[in-house]
Structure formats: C-alpha cells, structure tokens
Amino acid sequence: MTIIELKGVTKTFNAAAVPINAVQGVDLTVDEGEFAAIVGPSGSGKTTLLNLIGGLDEPTSGSIVIGGTDITRLRPGERTRFRLRNIGFVFQSYNLIPVLTAYENTGFIMELQGTLPAERDRRVRQLLDEVGLADRMNSRPSRLSGGQQQRVAVARALAPRPRFILADEPTANLDSHSTETLLDIMARLNKEENTTFLFATHDQRVVKKARRVITVEDGRIASDQRMREEQAAHG
Amino acid sequence: MKLIFRMAWRNIWRNRRRTIITMLSIVLAIVLSIIMRSMQLGSYGKMINDVVGTYTGHIQVHQKGYWNDKTINSTFAASDSLIGMIESVAGVAFVVPRLESFALAAGAERSRGSFVVGIAPEKEHALSGLRKRVIKGDYLTTGDSGALVAGGLARFLKLGVGDTIVLLGQGYHGVSAAGAFRIKGIVHFASPELDRSFVYLDLATAQALFSAEQRLTSAVVEPRGRAATETIARMLRSLLDGRTFEVLTWREMLPELVQQIQGDNVGGIIMLAILYLVVAFGIFGTILMMTNERIREFGIVNAVGFSCGRLAVMAAVETAMLSLLSALAGSALALPVVLYFNLHPIRLTGEAAKAMINFGVEPVLPFLLDWRLFLVQILIVIAVTAVTMLYPFSLLGTLKPVSAMRR
Numbered sequence: 001m002t003i004i005e006l007k008g009v010t011k012t013f014n015a016a017a018v019p020i021n022a023v024q025g026v027d028l029t030v031d032e033g034e035f036a037a038i039v040g041p042s043g044s045g046k047t048t049l050l051n052l053i054g055g056l057d058e059p060t061s062g063s064i065v066i067g068g069t070d071i072t073r074l075r076p077g078e079r080t081r082f083r084l085r086n087i088g089f090v091f092q093s094y095n096l097i098p099v100l101t102a103y104e105n106t107g108f109i110m111e112l113q114g115t116l117p118a119e120r121d122r123r124v125r126q127l128l129d130e131v132g133l134a135d136r137m138n139s140r141p142s143r144l145s146g147g148q149q150q151r152v153a154v155a156r157a158l159a160p161r162p163r164f165i166l167a168d169e170p171t172a173n174l175d176s177h178s179t180e181t182l183l184d185i186m187a188r189l190n191k192e193e194n195t196t197f198l199f200a201t202h203d204q205r206v207v208k209k210a211r212r213v214i215t216v217e218d219g220r221i222a223s224d225q226r227m228r229e230e231q232a233a234h235g
Numbered sequence: 236m237k238l239i240f241r242m243a244w245r246n247i248w249r250n251r252r253r254t255i256i257t258m259l260s261i262v263l264a265i266v267l268s269i270i271m272r273s274m275q276l277g278s279y280g281k282m283i284n285d286v287v288g289t290y291t292g293h294i295q296v297h298q299k300g301y302w303n304d305k306t307i308n309s310t311f312a313a314s315d316s317l318i319g320m321i322e323s324v325a326g327v328a329f330v331v332p333r334l335e336s337f338a339l340a341a342g343a344e345r346s347r348g349s350f351v352v353g354i355a356p357e358k359e360h361a362l363s364g365l366r367k368r369v370i371k372g373d374y375l376t377t378g379d380s381g382a383l384v385a386g387g388l389a390r391f392l393k394l395g396v397g398d399t400i401v402l403l404g405q406g407y408h409g410v411s412a413a414g415a416f417r418i419k420g421i422v423h424f425a426s427p428e429l430d431r432s433f434v435y436l437d438l439a440t441a442q443a444l445f446s447a448e449q450r451l452t453s454a455v456v457e458p459r460g461r462a463a464t465e466t467i468a469r470m471l472r473s474l475l476d477g478r479t480f481e482v483l484t485w486r487e488m489l490p491e492l493v494q495q496i497q498g499d500n501v502g503g504i505i506m507l508a509i510l511y512l513v514v515a516f517g518i519f520g521t522i523l524m525m526t527n528e529r530i531r532e533f534g535i536v537n538a539v540g541f542s543c544g545r546l547a548v549m550a551a552v553e554t555a556m557l558s559l560l561s562a563l564a565g566s567a568l569a570l571p572v573v574l575y576f577n578l579h580p581i582r583l584t585g586e587a588a589k590a591m592i593n594f595g596v597e598p599v600l601p602f603l604l605d606w607r608l609f610l611v612q613i614l615i616v617i618a619v620t621a622v623t624m625l626y627p628f629s630l631l632g633t634l635k636p637v638s639a640m641r642r
Contacts, residue, residue, distance in 0.1 A: 051637050054538070056538055056636045056637050057635075057637045076543075077542060077543070077544070080537060080540060080541075080542045080543070081540070081542070083538065083539065083540050084539070084540025084541075084542075085540075089538055089539055091535070091538075091640070095535040095640070097242070097532065097535075097536060098249070098532070099242055099245035099246055099249060100242065100245075104241075108238075108539070109539055109540055111238050112238070112540055112541060112545075113540075156539075157539075
C-alpha cells in the first residue's frame with residue numbers, strides 16, 4: 001500500500017537572485033513497510049527531498065500525497081498537526097529537547113498527541129528497553145553519548161507509531177559500533193512494527209541495510225533500485 | 236499544558252546566573268517602586284486627611300455662589316427636611332451644619348480679623364476631632380454661650396480661658412453683629428494660618444450673633460468612605476435644586492491641594508516609568524537571548540509537531556513565571572518595610588517640616604499599606620513583560636522549521 005506519493009515535485013531556491021533547482025520534477029512512491037535510502041552526493045537535493053516529504057518545506061510545484069492527504073495544500077498550522085499525527089523524524093544532530101529526560105523526550109510526541117499517561121508510560125518504557133536505554137531513562141541529553149542520544153531520537157520518532165519515519169543522516173555523527181546498533185534497532189522495528197523508514201544518507205553502512213536505494217543527482221532521481229531481503233541483510 | 240509548564244520552568248533555569256540577575260533587577264525595581272509609591276500615596280492621604288479632615292470635609296452643600304464669594308448673605312435656610320434629605324442619601328455618614336463669617340476679634344488691648352464658625356459641637360468633633368485640639372479650658376456644648384479661640388489668635392489678643400472676646404462684624408442682610416463671649420477653651424492648629432484666625436461658637440449662638448437664625452453657610456457632608464465622595468456628590472446634585480444650591484467636593488474646594496498632589500504624583504510616576512523602562516530593557520535582553528539561542532530548538536520541536544502557537548504559549552509562560560516570581564518576591568520584600576513605616580511614620584524636621592506645617596499638614600510621612608499598591612506594581616511588571624514578549628511572538632509567527640534548524 002502506497003503511503004507516500006510525489007508527482008512532479010520541484011523546489012527552487014532563490015539564492016542571491018539566482019534560482020537553484022534543488023529538486024526537479026521528482027516522481028516517487030513509497031509503500032508501507034519499506035526500508036529505503038535516498039543517496040547522493042552532497043548538494044544533490046536528498047535532504048531537501050526529505051524535508052518536502054516531511055512537510056517541513058513547501059515545494060515550488062508538484063504534489064505530495066501522504067496517506068491520501070495532499071500536504072502541499074495544507075496551511076502551516078495544519079501541516080504541523082499533520083506531522084504530529086503521521087510522521088516521525090530522526091535528525092543528524094539528534095535534536096533532543098535538552099530540558100527533558102530520555103524518558104520525557106521519548107514520550108514527548110505522544111504527550112503532544114494527548115495519549116493517556118499509562119499507555120504512554122508503557123510504550124516509552126518498552127521502546128527505551130528495546131533501544132537499550134532502560135537504565136538511562138532519567139538522564140537528560142547532556143548526560144548521554146551521541147549514540148545514546150540518537151537511540152532516544154529513534155525511540156521518540158517511533159513512540160507514537162507514525163505512518164513512516166524520515167531519518168536525515170541519522171548515523172553521520174556516530175561511531176561504527178553505535179551505527180551498527182542503531183541500524184539493527186531500526187531494522188528490527190521496521191520488521192516487528194512494519195514501520196516505514198526513509199533515510200537520506202551517504203553512509204554506506206545504511207545503504208547496505210536498505211532494501212531500496214533511491215539515488216538523487218542534481219535534484220532528479222537518477223536510479224531507484226530494490227534489493228532482495230537477503231541482499232540487504234548481508235549488504 | 237502540563238508539559239508546557241514543565242518545559243517552561245526548566246527552560247528558565249537553563250542559565251541560572253542570567254535568570255537570577257534578571258529576577259534581581261525586577262525584584263529591586265518592585266521593592267523600590269512599592270516603597271516609593273507607598274510613601275507618596277501615604278503622604279497624599281495624610282495631606283488630604285489633615286486638610287480635609289481638619290476643616291473642609293469631603294463634601295459641602297452651600298447656597299449657590301457661596302464658595303466663590305463667602306458672605307453671610309449667601310446663607311440658606313437649614314430646614315429639618317433639607318438636612319434629612321441629605322442624610323438619607325446612600326453612603327452619607329452624617330451632616331455637619333456650619334455658619335461661617337468674618338468678624339473683628341478684640342481683647343482689652345488688641346484686635347484682629349478673625350474667622351468665626353458656628354458649629355454643632357458634637358457633630359463638628361465627629362468630623363474634625365475639634366475636641367482633641369482643645370489645649371486649655373473646655374470644649375463647647377450644645378447651646379453654649381462661650382467661645383473657643385485658636386491659640387495664635389488668643390496669644391495675639393492676650394486673652395486666656397475665662398477672659399472675654401469681643402466680636403464685631405456684619406450680620407445677615409447688613410445688620411451689625413456685635414457680641415462679647417467668655418472664652419471657654421483654647422484650641423491649637425498646626426497650620427499657623429488657622430491658628431491665628433479661628434473662633435468657634437455654638438451654632439445657635441453664632442446664628443444669633445449674625446442675625447441669621449436657622450440659616451447656614453454650609454452643610455458638610457461626610458461619606459462613610461472617601462471613595463464614595465464623588466458618587467454622593469453626584470446624587471446630591473441630582474437631588475438638590477441646582478439654581479439654589481451648590482455641591483462641592485474637597486477636590487473642587489481645594490484645587491491648590493489637588494494640584495500640589497497631582498504635580499508631585501506626576502514626578503513620582505515619571506520616576507517609576509524610568510525605573511520600569513530600565514527593567515523592561517533588562518527583561519527584553521533576557522528574552523532576546525532566551526529566544527535567539529533557541530531558534531534551532533524551536534525549529535526542531537515545531538518539526539516534530541509542537542505548533543508555533545504552543546511555542547508562543549511556552550515562551551509566554553516562561554516570561555510570566557520569571558516576572559511573576561520576581562514581582563511576588565519583590566512584593567514580599569517590600570511588605571515589611573511598608574508595614575513598619577505605616578506603623579512608625581517618618582517624622583520630618585527642619586525646613587521640610589515647617590513647609591508642611593504652614594500648609595496645615597502634620598510633618599510626618601506615613602506609608603500607605605494597601606494591597607492595590609502591590610497589585611498595581613505586579614500588573615505593571617506583567618504589562619512590561621507582555622510588551623517584551625512581542626519579539627518572540629513575532630519570531631515564532633514566521634518560524635520556518637527548515638531554516639530554524641539550519642541555525
């Protein structure tokens with residue numbers, strides 16, 4: 001079942017009065033349960049594409065339909081509510097809220113959604129346990145390592161069971177061990193909870209785990225390869 | 236909302252030193268402004284009480300035109316129904332009748348112009364505490380044929396208790412007024428002007444002296460509380476025939492006192508405005524830093540679904556907590572100071588004291604203890620804070636998560 005559908009999406013920035021086409025006429029569909037990576041060199045437009053899919057930015061033209069809703073037609077406030085209900089984000093720099101503990105950060109979106117405390121508590125504890133941070137739930141981000149913070153960010157994104165998760169260079173600041181741990185966690189959650197993951201990355205370790213690799217060059221999709229599960233699992 | 240409050244509270248303490256410095260500046264401003272305003276308003280209250288309470292009263296009813304041209308001919312018939320009608324107005328505590336005129340007061344050797352007031356002794360005491368001003372002899376009784384003479388006048392005329400004072404003047408409709416009265420008591424006024432001119436007679440005695448039987452120059456109307464003055468005056472104006480009577484409040488009778496208070500008050504308000512302007516810049520500086528250093532964070536939380544509206548509420552709650560806590564702490568610190576000087580007013584000496592005495596005011600500065608004084612300062616801080624909040628509000632109103640996260 002298709003949950004993301006882009007048709008003729010273009011994003012043009014006007015830098016110093018010179019128009020730059022970061023994304024040019026992209027058509028793309030992503031199905032439920034996919035574990036896909038958008039790859040490409042720096043400046044190819046993969047982060048812009050991810051931002052457009054996540055409703056963080058507006059396309060210059062084209063339509064982006066998420067689960068039947070064309071998010072390009074939504075007003076900024078409606079888009080924020082849409083993101084809250086449908087999309088999980090994992091950012092390169094972890095981006096946890098510094099004044100909240102790991103437990104509170106993980107439950108943050110659920111609390112915004114108004115999930116009942118008991119249900120929230122159960123889900124947060126379960127996820128922190130799954131990402132191996134059950135013993136650090138009362139620590140604030142400043143007391144956690146980069147890898148631990150990114151695991152909390154993944155738990156936060158997964159907690160409200162979003163339609164899909166957008167991860168922009170989630171492993172860029174992590175060492176090899178932390179990267180492997182994080183990718184294993186995400187792959188497991190993708191399987192167990194059928195959560196769709198879409199990465200923007202140029203980390204080959206992520207690409208090797210992906211079951212679909214979308215290559216972006218100069219704002220266009222240059223290739224779109226689907227791997228067999230065994231291929232992805234063994235890189 | 237619970238989440239917003241929790242985050243706001245923790246955000247305040249992210250930079251403890253900055254928060255404490257900002258709070259201290261607000262606390263200091265609140266303490267200074269409360270003490271300053273308490274002293275100012277307390278002294279105004281004292282001035283009003285002294286001047287109004289010594290003689291004028293809060294409201295007076297006269298024959299139309301009397302206040303601008305005080306002659307014995309501008310009297311009105313004091314019928315029981317008229318006095319009863321005035322007393323029946325809601326909020327009126329009591330009515331004090333007076334017959335006032337000028338006369339030459341003379342002793343055996345000297346004479347001087349004096350202000351003669353016919354009074355109902357008990358009501359007059361209830362209004363102005365006149366009995367307490369008696370420093371020698373006794374106070375008047377109803378129907379008394381004696382006189383109370385102000386100390387300065389008695390000294391000038393070289394008269395004492397038991398001596399006779401002669402009053403010579405013009406009575407109602409040109410009839411000559413002359414009488415000799417045994418001095419029953421000497422009264423003292425702080426104001427030299429009053430102390431060298433006042434002579435009190437019983438009302439009936441004064442009416443007989445000025446051939447103005449059953450007539451009054453003024454009916455002093457005392458409200459149950461000062462706040463009701465204007466309302467009662469309005470009601471009296473609607474009740475009494477405006478072509479015959481005038482109803483004046485103390486503000487209208489004593490414009491120079493009102494102007495003095497207003498002038499001083501404006502000075503105080505300007506001082507406060509400067510103080511709060513400094514505080515506003517302090518608060519704004521903190522808000523500016525708290526906002527700018529967190530733009531990226533605002534972008535992140537907005538990206539994950541925390542709306543700009545919620546962010547604005549959180550920013551407002553943070554600032555409100557900061558300013559309210561400071562305002563409450565400042566009020567708590569100022570309270571014992573205000574309380575102490577309310578109970579133990581500052582007693583002035585030297586030239587300042589003389590100036591106040593000349594104005595008919597006791598030279599003390601009592602502090603006003605009124606919850607509204609504290610509330611006003613807290614509201615000012617909230618208002619100042621609300622203005623400084625425009626910056627984060629305008630920034631959050633145009634927040635774009637992608638560009639905010641690039642910071």
